[in-house]
Amino acid sequence: MLKQIVENIDGCFKEILFKSTFLKDYLNTISIDSWGWINGWNAYLVDKDIWIKEQVLSKINLRFPIKYAAILKTNPNRCYEWHVDDDRGATINLLLANHSHSKCYFGRMSSESWDQYEIFECPYEKETFYLFNTQVPHTVINLQNHRYLFSIEFESLADKLKYSDIKNWCEDNNLVKK
Ligand SMILES: [Fe+2]
Numbered sequence: 037m038l039k040q041i042v043e044n045i046d047g048c049f050k051e052i053l054f055k056s057t058f059l060k061d062y063l064n065t066i067s068i069d070s071w072g073w074i075n076g077w078n079a080y081l082v083d084k085d086i087w088i089k090e091q092v093l094s095k096i097n098l099r100f101p102i103k104y105a106a107i108l109k110t111n112p113n114r115c116y117e118w119h120v121d122d123d124r125g126a127t128i129n130l131l132l133a134n135h136s137h138s139k140c141y142f143g144r145m146s147s148e149s150w151d152q153y154e155i156f157e158c159p160y161e162k163e164t165f166y167l168f169n170t171q172v173p174h175t176v177i178n179l180q181n182h183r184y185l186f187s188i189e190f191e192s193l194a195d196k197l198k199y200s201d202i203k204n205w206c207e208d209n210n211l212v213k214k
Pocket of ligand 1: 170
């Protein structure tokens with residue numbers, strides 16, 4: 037599973053400097069009657085005319101076209117297996133709910149023991165987008181309450197588009213800290 041061994045936390049994720057202005061409240065404005073299924077997630081597709089309202093996504097989409105966006109739901113008291121995404125090299129995530137009880141970690145093999153991961157936590161601040169390296173082992177531990185996550189998939193998948201490509205471009209365009 038270990039496709040990439042990261043040097044540091046910057047290799048796992050980067051906080052995007054422009055906060056959500058629209059999607060942060062989107063979940064409160066809709067009622068979702070039926071959930072689909074995408075890559076093992078309960079998912080609700082978000083139309084392009086909705087997510088494009090976020091200027092930062094609109095800008096990134098011009099350089100790295102976004103194939104689709106969705107809200108992903110996780111039930112209470114669930115954790116995901118440590119994994120790397122099959123197809124996605126990177127994504128952009130925004131946690132919409134359950135900030136206190138939902139944890140997301142990236143990991144790398146510990147030098148002390150083959151049985152341990154050294155972990156880096158994504159803080160998932162409210163209203164904050166994160167660029168994620170989905171080729172680094174990661175997991176989610178969701179405690180009480182449902183977890184709702186806005187997430188995207190780029191048109192180009194892991195074989196053509198790397199986290200570092202997007203990260204470098206975002207740094208050059210002052211969307212993330214260098
Ligand atoms: Fe994943």
